[in-house]
Amino acid sequence: MRAESAKLTGQHGANRVADSKAVEVGGRAGFAARGVIYALVGVLAVRIAFSDGGGQQADRGGALAEIAHKPFGSVLLWLLGAALAGMALWRLSEAVIGQPGEDGDKAGKRLAAAGRAVFYGFVSYSVLAYAVGEKTSGSGSSDKRTDDVTAKALGWPGGQWILSVAGIGVACAGVWIAVRALMRKFHKHLEMARMSERERRVVDFLGMFGGASRGVLFATAGGFAVAAAVQHEPGKSKGMDDTLRSFAHTPAGPWLLVVIAVGLVAFGLFSWANARWRTV
Numbered sequence: 329m330r331a332e333s334a335k336l337t338g339q340h341g342a343n344r345v346a347d348s349k350a351v352e353v354g355g356r357a358g359f360a361a362r363g364v365i366y367a368l369v370g371v372l373a374v375r376i377a378f379s380d381g382g383g384q385q386a387d388r389g390g391a392l393a394e395i396a397h398k399p400f401g402s403v404l405l406w407l408l409g410a411a412l413a414g415m416a417l418w419r420l421s422e423a424v425i426g427q428p429g430e431d432g433d434k435a436g437k438r439l440a441a442a443g444r445a446v447f448y449g450f451v452s453y454s455v456l457a458y459a460v461g462e463k464t465s466g467s468g469s470s471d472k473r474t475d476d477v478t479a480k481a482l483g484w485p486g487g488q489w490i491l492s493v494a495g496i497g498v499a500c501a502g503v504w505i506a507v508r509a510l511m512r513k514f515h516k517h518l519e520m521a522r523m524s525e526r527e528r529r530v531v532d533f534l535g536m537f538g539g540a541s542r543g544v545l546f547a548t549a550g551g552f553a554v555a556a557a558v559q560h561e562p563g564k565s566k567g568m569d570d571t572l573r574s575f576a577h578t579p580a581g582p583w584l585l586v587v588i589a590v591g592l593v594a595f596g597l598f599s600w601a602n603a604r605w606r607t608v
Contacts, residue, residue, distance in 0.1 A: 350417075351414075351417060351418050351421050351608075352418075352608045353414065354411075354413070354414025354415065354417045354418050355414060355415060355417075355418030355419075355606070355608040356414075356602075356603045356604070356606065356608060357410075357411035357414045357415070357603070358411050358412055358413075358414045358415020358416070358418060358448065359415070359599045359600070359602040359603035359606060360411060360599070360600055360603040361407075361408050361411035361412050361415065362412075362415070362596075362599045363595075363596040363597065363598075363599030363600040363602075363603065364391075364395075364408060364596065365388055365391045365408075365596070366538075366542075366592050366593070366595045366596035366599060367592070367593050367596030367597065368390075368391035368394055368395070368596075369386055369387060369388070369390065369391050369568070369572075369592050369596075370589045370590060370591070370592030370593035370594075370595075370596060371589075371593065372384050372385070372386040372390050372391065372394065373386040373572045373585060373588070373589035373592065374586055374589045374590070376572070376573060376576070376585070377576055377582040377583075377585040377586045377589060378582060385470070385471075385569045386568065386569045386572045386573070386589070387470040387471075387567060387568035387569045387572075388451070388454075388470065388568070389470060390569065392405065392455060392458050395408070396458070402459060405455060405456075405458060405459035406456070406459050408455050409452050409453075409455035409456035409459055410452075410456075412448050412451050412452035412455060413448075413449070413452040413456075415448045415452075416444075416445050416446075416447075416448035416449040416452055417445075418608065419441050419442075419444040419445035419448060420441075420442070420445040422437075422438070422441035422445075423438045423439070423441040423442035423445055424438075426438060427441065428607050470567030470568045470569055471566060471567035471569050471570045472567075473567060474565050474566060474567035474570075475562050475563060475565065475567075478491065478553070478556050478562040478565040479562035481494075482556075482557070482560060482562060487557075488557045488558070488560060489557075491553060491554075491556065491557035491565075492553075492554055492557040492558065494553060495550045495551070495552070495553030495554035495555075495556075495557060495565075496550065496554060497550070498546055498547075498549060498550030498553060499546070499547045499549075499550025499551050499553075499554065500547075500550070501546055501547075501550070502542075502543045502544065502545065502546030502547030502548070502549070502550055503543060503547050504543070505539060505542055505543035505546060506539065506540045506542075506543025506544060506547070507543070508539065509535055509536050509538070509539020509540050509542075509543060510536055510539070510540055512532060512535065512536060514535045514539070514598075517602075517606055517607055518531070518601075518602070518605045518606060518607065519605045519606075519607055520605075522605060523605065530601075531598065531601045531605070533594075534594045534595070534597050534598035534601060535598045535601075537591050537594045538591055538592070538593075538594035538595030538596070538597070538598045539595060539598070540591065541587070541588050541590075541591020541592055541594065541595060542591070542592065542595050544588060544591075545568070545571060545572070545588060545592070548571050548574065548575075549566060549567075549568070549571045552564060552565050552566040552570075552571060552574075553565045572585060572588065572589065573585070575588055
């Protein structure tokens with residue numbers, strides 16, 4: 329009885345943490361911050377499609393550099409980092425007590441939430457480190473980091489197999505993201521009843537187009553990782569910037585890159601819709 333009482337007390341405490349206004353605000357701020365990053369990456373990719381990009385990077389580092397050069401850029405970076413920390417806290421609360429919904433307390437969903445909490449915690453740290461002057465922490469080239477990690481992985485025993493499995497996993501995740509977006513699976517996470525008919529149509533378009541574009545980007549990056557493993561060439565693996573640039577080298581020319589880039593902007597706007605209507 330005492331153990332059961334302690335368990336109930338612990339669950340009650342966890343629920344209070346999950347239901348607290350601070351966690352809700354943190355989650356919504358995190359979606360807004362994610363939207364800023366994706367929207368900026370998309371804008372940078374459009375610039376690159378019609379020019380050499382002026383040395384800019386269409387990835388998180390490029391987005392942070394773009395913010396840093398704006399008026400009050402340092403303040404904006406601090407706000408962005410704090411918002412992403414809020415997202416990490418909200419995801420952590422989901423890992424501890426489960427997500428909203430009937431199957432929200434399943435082990436798989438809790439584990440996924442824990443993984444997202446770690447990811448957003450890392451992103452928050454990199455943004456805040458950049459804000460205090462560690463420029464290589466947040467704005468380093470995603471392509472160089474990818475090359476370094478790939479080269480290191482290929483040097484391990486069985487490294488080709490490990491990299492192949494990782495690449496296939498990323499590619500499959502990209503396909504999964506795109507398919508779920510096109511099937512509008514995001515509806516179950518949003519308070520659709522609070523939206524007007526026009527708002528629902530706009531959110532549907534942004535969620536489907538933005539999610540599908542994001543999924544294509546992930547799937548393509550995973551394919552490059554598999555190619556790097558099979559050919560044992562670290563340079564074949566590409567970060568977000570090089571993956572986006574690769575779309576411009578297809579028969580469709582820069583227009584395919586433009587479509588994906590606009591899709592990333594759409595995903596950024598969809599993230600802002602989540603900040604308003606997501607069930608948190």
